[in-house]
Amino acid sequence: MFRMLVINPGSTSTKIAVFDDLNPVFVDTLRHSSEELAPYKTIFEQYEFRKSVILNALKEKDVPVESLNAVVGRGGLLKSIEGGTYAVNETMLEDLKVGVQGQHASNLGGVIAYEIAKSINAPSFIVDPVVVDEMDEIARFSGMPEITRKSIFHALNQKAVAKRFAKEKGVKYEDINLVVAHLGGGISVGAHRKGRVVDVNNALDGEGPFSPERTGSLPVGDLVKMCYSGKYTLEEIKKKITGKGGVMAYFGTNDARDLDRMMKEGNKEAELVYKAMAYQVAKEIGMCATVLKGEVDAIILTGGLAYGKDFVEWIKERVSFISEVVVYPGEDEMLALAEGALRVLNGEEAAKEYK
Numbered sequence: 001m002f003r004m005l006v007i008n009p010g011s012t013s014t015k016i017a018v019f020d021d022l023n024p025v026f027v028d029t030l031r032h033s034s035e036e037l038a039p040y041k042t043i044f045e046q047y048e049f050r051k052s053v054i055l056n057a058l059k060e061k062d063v064p065v066e067s068l069n070a071v072v073g074r075g076g077l078l079k080s081i082e083g084g085t086y087a088v089n090e091t092m093l094e095d096l097k098v099g100v101q102g103q104h105a106s107n108l109g110g111v112i113a114y115e116i117a118k119s120i121n122a123p124s125f126i127v128d129p130v131v132v133d134e135m136d137e138i139a140r141f142s143g144m145p146e147i148t149r150k151s152i153f154h155a156l157n158q159k160a161v162a163k164r165f166a167k168e169k170g171v172k173y174e175d176i177n178l179v180v181a182h183l184g185g186g187i188s189v190g191a192h193r194k195g196r197v198v199d200v201n202n203a204l205d206g207e208g209p210f211s212p213e214r215t216g217s218l219p220v221g222d223l224v225k226m227c228y229s230g231k232y233t234l235e236e237i238k239k240k241i242t243g244k245g246g247v248m249a250y251f252g253t254n255d256a257r258d259l260d261r262m263m264k265e266g267n268k269e270a271e272l273v274y275k276a277m278a279y280q281v282a283k284e285i286g287m288c289a290t291v292l293k294g295e296v297d298a299i300i301l302t303g304g305l306a307y308g309k310d311f312v313e314w315i316k317e318r319v320s321f322i323s324e325v326v327v328y329p330g331e332d333e334m335l336a337l338a339e340g341a342l343r344v345l346n347g348e349e350a351a352k353e354y355k
């Protein structure tokens with residue numbers, strides 16, 4: 001039996017779990033308000049805060065660090081790579097610290113996993129990081145030769161729920177076509193063609209629907225004017241797109257439950273913004289259906305926002321004509337991380353090397 005600590009830092013939460021093989025000892029979601037994270041200027045400055053949250057949770061649950069056989073983290077903005085389980089190595093640590101493709105909480109997953117594992121001489125891994133890239137060549141064009149579209153998305157959960165759906169239907173993931181919408185702090189909508197995510201919006205950096213804390217795609221001319229207005233620094237503009245965009249920009253919160261509550265209290269503006277987010281998700285799903293030439297076996301809605309009953313209904317009413325819509329609220333990321341690490345610990349597969 002192998003005991004694994006699983007660490008999953010997201011933009012609005014740190015999810016942690018301990019598994020004995022695939023049996024959960026505990027699973028916990030620690031949500032972080034925007035005020036709580038506001039004092040940290042960079043993702044890396046959150047390192048001590050997020051690590052202490054994890055170590056405290058282990059203490060509270062009476063799980064000694066020494067009882068762990070491995071630590072696995074959600075991997076971050078590394079160079080684009082194929083999916084799988086990777087051993088954390090020096091090159092990866094450097095790239096996570098720098099954030100070679102940008103800044104996101106998941107950059108801390110591998111780093112914290114490595115540090116905790118090192119203290120007990122155990123191995124550390126990441127699985128299906130946010131830079132998994134299976135995009136078709138045709139999907140990479142932006143219309144400006146200097147800019148290539150990138151695959152940055154909730155790869156771990158999109159793949160995990162897609163495989164769960166296939167298993168429940170008794171078919172192989174590699175034999176079906178799906179559109180998967182991960183609805184979290186960031187939103188990604190991916191076209192899965194026979195086991196490969198052939199197109200997906202960059203969920204981090206200004207593509208796709210707006211989300212609880214991101215703008216998604218913007219009217220580019222207006223954005224350029226804003227950039228040259230002299231009113232904002234580069235860092236301020238970047239923050240307006242990722243972190244302070246979307247629902248956060250309209251209402252000062254990245255917690256969709258606040259939006260839900262405001263709507264139920266009769267706030268019409270909150271209702272419209274909430275509905276507009278669902279509208280944009282539905283449009284993105286429609287786009288992915290065209291990528292798959294209309295051959296869509298199912299649309300899967302997942303992530304924290306998929307707990308919102310109204311939100312799910314608003315999306316469903318626009319996309320149900322395409323195919324069956326299946327809802328897996330929350331995520332299967334913790335189990336997927338444990339499974340990825342266990343396959344290596346059991347010797348079923350070798351850990352991939354990050355170069």
Ligand SMILES: Nc1ncnc2c1ncn2[C@@H]1O[C@H](COP(=O)(O)OP(=O)(O)O)[C@@H](O)[C@H]1O
Pocket residue numbers: 010011012013183184185186212254255256257258260303304305306307308309330331
């Ligand atoms: N019951 C719920 N109803 C509506 N939104 C919810 C609910 N539970 C969580 N959320 C929202 O889901 C978002 C976070 O999703 P999650 O997938 O956990 O994000 P991340 O991993 O990106 O931090 C937040 O905006 C949160 O408010």
Ligand SMILES: CCCC(=O)OP(=O)(O)O
Pocket residue numbers: 009010011012104130152153154184185186187203204
């Ligand atoms: C970087 C892409 C994944 C992402 O946006 O995750 P969160 O929703 O957890 O921020």
